[in-house]
Amino acid sequence: MANLWVGRMLLPSERGELNGPFYHATFDGFRTPFFSSDLSANFNGAGGGGAGLYGRDNAATFWGKIHPFGTHLLYVVSVSQGLRGAGAASVNQGNSLMYTGRLQWNLLNDEPNPGYYTSGTYYGTAGDVVALGASVQHQKDGAGNNVTGNVSDFTGASVDVLIEKVLPNNMGVFTFNGEFKRHWANYGAGAFTAGNCFCAFNGHSWTVYGLYLIPQEIGIGRFQPYVRFTSIDPRCSAMRQEWETGVNYVISGHNARISAFYRYGDLNAKGFFNNFGPGATGDKVDSFHVALQLQY
Numbered sequence: 001m002a003n004l005w006v007g008r009m010l011l012p013s014e015r016g017e018l019n020g021p022f023y024h025a026t027f028d029g030f031r032t033p034f035f036s037s038d039l040s041a042n043f044n045g046a047g048g049g050g051a052g053l054y055g056r057d058n059a060a061t062f063w064g065k066i067h068p069f070g071t072h073l074l075y076v077v078s079v080s081q082g083l084r085g086a087g088a089a090s091v092n093q094g095n096s097l098m099y100t101g102r103l104q105w106n107l108l109n110d111e112p113n114p115g116y117y118t119s120g121t122y123y124g125t126a127g128d129v130v131a132l133g134a135s136v137q138h139q140k141d142g143a144g145n146n147v148t149g150n151v152s153d154f155t156g157a158s159v160d161v162l163i164e165k166v167l168p169n170n171m172g173v174f175t176f177n178g179e180f181k182r183h184w185a186n187y188g189a190g191a192f193t194a195g196n197c198f199c200a201f202n203g204h205s206w207t208v209y210g211l212y213l214i215p216q217e218i219g220i221g222r223f224q225p226y227v228r229f230t231s232i233d234p235r236c237s238a239m240r241q242e243w244e245t246g247v248n249y250v251i252s253g254h255n256a257r258i259s260a261f262y263r264y265g266d267l268n269a270k271g272f273f274n275n276f277g278p279g280a281t282g283d284k285v286d287s288f289h290v291a292l293q294l295q296y
Contacts, residue, residue, distance in 0.1 A: 002064045012076035012102035013135050014158035017055045018118040025120035027259040027291040031230045033201035034273050051083040072106040076116045082139040089196045091151050096140040104133040124173035129164040144187030145197035152187040173213040180206040189236045192277035203234040221251040234276040242267040259291045
């Protein structure tokens with residue numbers, strides 16, 4: 001019901017980042033703009049500074065889970081270092097902290113994860129899952145460019161949903177993931193005119209995808225076709241969108257999986273985690289991918 005973690009850890013933002021790189025329902029799960037700790041390249045740094053690495057930050061996190069009326073409510077509150085630079089070129093000269101919180105309500109079965117981490121699918125092993133999540137994150141002077149004087153507070157909010165239904169009579173498993181993000185980082189277009197900009201995303205983005213796990217084994221695994229759509233709309237840059245359709249060949253859940261998928265859109269051409277300035281351009285392109293995931 002109550003836990004306190006102190007150290008370097010994953011911040012409790014949206015499900016997409018809490019899945020980590022290996023527990024998404026699709027091979028390449030990260031297709032929407034990052035929160036600060038995943039956008040950054042280090043925990044500290046000169047110039048634009050650093051706000052963490054791979055979604056992790058130096059933090060104290062209080063979390064727990066309660067079970068009202070047979071449901072499962074997870075709460076997480078974290079205070080972390082956030083964006084912290086070195087030198088006069090860095091934003092956040094006052095060394096303000098980052099504050100992050102998340103609530104997740106599982107209406108049916110609970111999710112068998114350590115701590116407050118998540119997964120994008122359980123391939124039916126967790127039974128029927130309906131999970132609603134929301135997160136918010138804020139840091140004073142947490143974005144922008146101190147060289148140009150374009151400094152802004154950073155606030156990020158997200159809502160996400162996971163629905164997984166085990167169909168009766170061994171008819172397979174249906175999975176739906178949806179996520180909406182809104183980030184506020186009102187540093188203005190002038191921040192992009194010089195280096196040292198911590199140009200966090202400012203705007204809204206969303207992604208939805210559905211998957212169907214075919215129950216019959218073919219060879220050593222089961223096929224799981226899916227379709228996904230992602231849209232990113234920055235305030236100071238061009239909109240970018242992408243369709244993705246493919247099939248997973250699930251051998252051993254997240255531990256052994258082969259994926260083949262086709263994409264059409266301009267996320268890669270214009271940038272889906274950076275390049276949110278007024279000069280971002282790029283054509284819609286087709287691409288085909290084959291990927292293997294193995295972990296033990």
